[in-house]
Amino acid sequence: MNVFKHLIIILLTATLFNCGNGSDKKNFSISTNATNNTIALNEKLQLTIQNPKNLEIESVSYALDGKEITEATTLTGFKLGNHDVIATIDYDGEIETAIQNIAIVNNVAPKVFGYEIINTYPHDITSYTQGLEFYNGELYESTGQKGESKLRKVNYKTGEVLKNIDLADNYFGEGLTVLNNNIYQLTWLSGKGFVYNVDTFERTSTFKFGKSHEGWGICNDGKMLYKSDGTEKIWYLNPETLVEDGNIQVYTNKGKIGKLNELEWINGKIYANIYQKNGVVIINPENGATEAVIDFSPLKERVTKHKGLDVLNGIAYNPETETIFVTGKRWDKLFEVKIIKE
Numbered sequence: 001m002n003v004f005k006h007l008i009i010i011l012l013t014a015t016l017f018n019c020g021n022g023s024d025k026k027n028f029s030i031s032t033n034a035t036n037n038t039i040a041l042n043e044k045l046q047l048t049i050q051n052p053k054n055l056e057i058e059s060v061s062y063a064l065d066g067k068e069i070t071e072a073t074t075l076t077g078f079k080l081g082n083h084d085v086i087a088t089i090d091y092d093g094e095i096e097t098a099i100q101n102i103a104i105v106n107n108v109a110p111k112v113f114g115y116e117i118i119n120t121y122p123h124d125i126t127s128y129t130q131g132l133e134f135y136n137g138e139l140y141e142s143t144g145q146k147g148e149s150k151l152r153k154v155n156y157k158t159g160e161v162l163k164n165i166d167l168a169d170n171y172f173g174e175g176l177t178v179l180n181n182n183i184y185q186l187t188w189l190s191g192k193g194f195v196y197n198v199d200t201f202e203r204t205s206t207f208k209f210g211k212s213h214e215g216w217g218i219c220n221d222g223k224m225l226y227k228s229d230g231t232e233k234i235w236y237l238n239p240e241t242l243v244e245d246g247n248i249q250v251y252t253n254k255g256k257i258g259k260l261n262e263l264e265w266i267n268g269k270i271y272a273n274i275y276q277k278n279g280v281v282i283i284n285p286e287n288g289a290t291e292a293v294i295d296f297s298p299l300k301e302r303v304t305k306h307k308g309l310d311v312l313n314g315i316a317y318n319p320e321t322e323t324i325f326v327t328g329k330r331w332d333k334l335f336e337v338k339i340i341k342e
Contacts, residue, residue, distance in 0.1 A: 026096065026098060027051070027055055027091075028049050028050060028087070029049075029050045029098050030047055030048070030049060030087050031050055032045060032047055032085070034102050034103075038102070038103045038104075038255075039075065039103070040075075041076070041078065041080065041105070042075060042076050043107065044072055044073065044074050045069075045072070047062055047085065047100075048071070049087060049098070056091060057089055058091055059090040060088070062085060063086045064086075079104070079286075079287045080287050080288040081103065081233075081251055082101060083101070083102055084100070084102075085099070087100075103251075103255070105252065105254065105255060106252055106253045107253065109252065109253050110253075110282075110291055110292050111292040111341070112292065113292050113293070113294045113340060114339075115324075115340055117335055118323055118336040120302075120333050121336065122158065122332065122333065123332055124159060124161070125308075125331070127150075127152075128145045128149075129142075129143055129313050129328065130142045130144045130176075130186075130217075130314075131173075131186075131314070132176075132325065133177055134317065134319070135198065137318075137320055139154045139156040140153055140176060140183065141153075142173050142186075143173055144172050144188065145172060146170065147169045149171055149172055149173030150164055150165060150173065151164070151165050151201065152164045163201055165196075171187045174187055174188050175261075177218045178220075179220045180239070181199070182195050183195065183196040183197075184218055186215030186216065186217075188214060188215055191208055191214075192207065192215075193218075195207065209229075210244040212233070214229045216229055216260065217260065217262040217263035218237075218263060219263040219264050220265060222265075224236055224237070224239065225239050226270060226285065227263075228263055228272065230275070232260065232288075234247060234250060234260060248286075250290060251288055251290065252290045258274075259274050260272045261274065262315055264317055269282050269284065270282070270283040272315075273314070273315060277311070278311055278328075279293055279294060279297065279312070280293070280296060280312075280315060282294070292341075296312050296326060299335055300328065302335075303333045304332045309329075312328040313327075313328055314326060314328065318336075321336070323336050324337050324339060325337075
């Protein structure tokens, strides 16, 4: 009798499970004109509903990034990167949604810019540079590695350390930016960042990361903070609440650029180091388009070779001189350069 009861329970469970699966089956899907689900900015995206059961469709509406689109939409004004096209299908008195992921890439290749070295200054060869930024004519630097991470104010012309605090040994320091007399410093894997008074270096608060998880680079445009996390994403960060409020995805005309590291806001654009590369990309902060690249790899040949020497990292724009300062991890030189738009 017990065996019979158990058999009935198993059969009922299987029946309910199959019914549940059946109700989740999708009747519709979306097909597009995107090659390998990739399409360029300003091209026309064409959408078609696949209806293999020939159900009677009453209406279809489409949305991309929460914005209503039509079955033939020119992709102007959209952010680059991966996005979901959502179709809402009204049929036979029911409503079903279908989702198709597409990648929007830039419609032009990035330009290649050159540079001219204006000056060369000394830099602490032991500093594993992560963040670099001018504020009111002073240069601030954040460095990494556990047990070596610090926050500094530096005389850039002499290399003299004017102010310094060490992070606790369990923190790996990352990028920094200064806004409204506050220094915002990231850490790598601890999921948190610190806020300091720019004059005293007193830590005033701690904030946690959201969906970005890791801390890499950070900059600001005078109002908003921008944070990288080692992927192709740059997150908008509210400086008051320090809550992530969306992101851009950095793409060229070919695809995404990952490992975005140190960031600097320069004349309306975001300049970003790419980790383990000795170059910089110039990014449109509105849509994530890579507009230009700069190859700084020859600079590494100008610094002292030693065992701990690592890649280029550190970009700082000095508005007083209208020049850019770059260095690297454990480089003994800080280079002042002028960008040449070729």
